[in-house]
Amino acid sequence: MAASGHPPNLALEKLIAESGASHKALAARVNQHCQAQGKAARYTHTSVANWISGMIPRWPTPKAIAAALSERLGRPVSVAEIGMPQPATTSPEIGLDFPRELPRAIDVAAAWWILGDQVNRRAFGRLAFAAAAFTTPSTRWLIQPADADAALQPPRSRGRRVGTADLAELRDAVEHARHIDSKYGGGSFGSCLVATCLRERAVPLLKGSYTDAVGRELFSATAQLGRLAGYAAWDVGDQAGAQRHYIQALRLARAAGDVPLGGYVLASMSLQAGLNDHVEDAIDMAQGAYERARDQATPRTLAFFKLVEARAHARAARRHGRACARRAAALALAHSETLLGQAHPDDGDPVWIDFFTHARLAADATEIHRDLQMPHMVMRFEEMATMPALTYTRSAGMRNAIVGSAHLQARRLDEGLEYGHRAVDILSRVASTRSLTYVNDLLHALTPWDAESSVRQFRRRVRQELRTPA
Template sequence: MAHPPNTALRDLIRHSGASHKALAHRINQLAPPGAPTAYTHTSIANWVSRGMKPRPPAPRLLAAALSERLGRRVELAEIGLAGTEPIDEDVGLAFPRSLPAAIQAAGTFWSHMDRRHFLNAAFSTAAFGSPTLRWMSQHADEAAAHHGGRRIGRADITELADLAEQARHTDSRYGGASVGVSAVAVCLRDVCAPMLNGTYTDEVGKDLFTATAILARLAGWADFDAGHHARAQRQWIQALRMARAAGDVSLGAYVLSCMALQASLRGFHDEALDMVEAATSATRRGSAPRVRAFLHLIEARAHGRALRPRAAGRALAMSERLLEAAGVRSGDDPTWIDFYTPARLAADAVEIHRDLGQPEAALRWNGQARMPTDRFARSFGLRLAVVSSAHVQSGDLDAALPAAHQSVDVLARVASRRAQDYLDDLATRLAPWRAQLQVGELLRRIHPGEHRWVPA
């Protein structure tokens, strides 16, 4: 059966200026041990003129050879060979030692991240082990400069930073699954990946890596909030590697704190503490107090989930002391940590003490946890759910139900799987009283259409 010519491949080869003979020679050089190395100019001609599909790993090697020629990343879809290479299930989990390999790995993941595999894959806290170790032990990359595609300048970095700020506030207000936040992942694939393969100086390169790390952290947070945990951890590993490329220890530590929170909320408390300890150790010198304070907050949350009251108390007290110090040194803070205020500390302290089975302390902290409810809608709704569950712990249903109804009202406007998880937890805590009319009504609001909460 005849196939139409592969005009996309033809046009890109012409644009690269490579002859069929030179391209085939380079593919043979790039081939890994054991792979075929007998490609000739005739092979290239068959792929172009006759539309024949090369077998793996030839499509990937062809894309790599053209990428070298063009000075930018070439995707398989761009040369008419999409779907010819199987997906590596571990893509996105590596923390490459060399910077060129890291840029290549990030681009490969971002080009595949929409595949269903990453939405259905299982979360594995073990996947964080090697990246954390390498982030701690690996020396900073010697140089960030790169010569490739179009020249990248300050205006490009500013555009990325502006998008990150908009997405960060949209996430807080509308949730990680909202449209405004999902645009970050598209930006990583369609904007950041080509920029990383562009031409830039060492100084611009470091700023580019910082901006990319911030966006990748946001993309990971959005996936975490939406319940896509396997893809979230891959985004965070890319963010961690980009922060290392930028030489930004504080940003890398912040990414590690997100990874630790995800691990702890999924039941891996000791692994979470390993990551927090790595972050706090790296930031003892040179990092702003507010950044260090947040790391100790995540430490306190992990101890709270692990039911270690003394350790949680020590970590929370350390976070509070550092936050007080940050109050007089706010000019030292990166913009991405400006959300961590005494009110945010108090909001998390409510949850920590609820987790520890100390509802009275949780409710005392709640009095200090007031934040702008429009800007931080998700945080406000989550705190209401936690406050309601603290009232349940105290046996005070009269106080629990109004807070619960208000939480449902607020979180109904937030696109967040994590928000539903908090409401599910609250429903489980209220289940023993489901026979009561008011409790049954609330449970039906949390799980509309489900009969298991109908009062007996």
């Protein structure tokens, strides 16, 4: 991969010059060290030039580079000295910290985004969602949602100065990833590029030097990428990885001084908690996002936070059957509708909230009322949920499954199956594990009709086309 555009690794360039090693000779020795550590490697002089230009190779190559330079210089050379991250840990705890100090926060985020994909993913896959992991990050953000100006000057910066072109590239990556994720799901190739962008573009920029203004924009764009990475990980079932992306995104939103964005990340954390049935934590985070941002966020943004709260209350009503949760869901949804009605094109909405329209509110309201066992309200909001399926493919597929479940609540089997088949038609084109949970809810609701041949045929189709137990 070309390294063009990366802040150059001046520390590595200086050490190579001191060692007197040619790029070809150094590459050959690095290959030998990698092979001794069980990694096949075929690095060349071009690889060395790319490392100097700022590209960070995967572990254990940084360790091999340090070892090769140690031999040349006749003294120990650490991975940190060559300007590359040292994996202080590859344990499941990586990425959970929410440091108070900005330099440490940058190091923690960099370590997660560089090393996180190299941690044993099977170990992460065995980890369930842990609501406690969100406690410290959300508390610290609520207490202090923005860092002071002076904290935006990294004291250990390396490489060239970050400029507006770098920021434009990151913002373009965010927009591209947002639309790819909505259309193709978190397991799509486009969403996978978010992790690569964080590791190979955003992290080197974070390690560069920049003014306060540029730093804030850099942290904001990186936080948006981190939130997208979290959403994509959650969408494919990587609950633990998603939590770590969200935590680091929230920390960088604080570094950016972008309180509405921090609230958006916290609302995303609330959604994950709620759909994992940690409803009380979900309610707290959604309410916290709203209260902390209410004087700084636009009505559209605040309306989304209230919608997320309504979803959490409805989930609580579904789980515990409490009448107070039903009332709270209705109040939060009504508040969201009111705020969205106050939104105006001149409000200066952040681009990341542009998806939240009356049609999107209606789409989410179908799920809220399904959870509240109010199928007639599901049908009412379904008529208003006109988001284009070609753009919001995953959302359209899940909504069809939700409406199908609501028809079954009303004992309408034919209509339930009709919407179920529509959901399969759409979701067969989406790489999303999370969307399958909505199909599974529909399958569970079909249990009373298991003797019907049409139900057996539908279950067979789900097994074949969505590869989910039916």
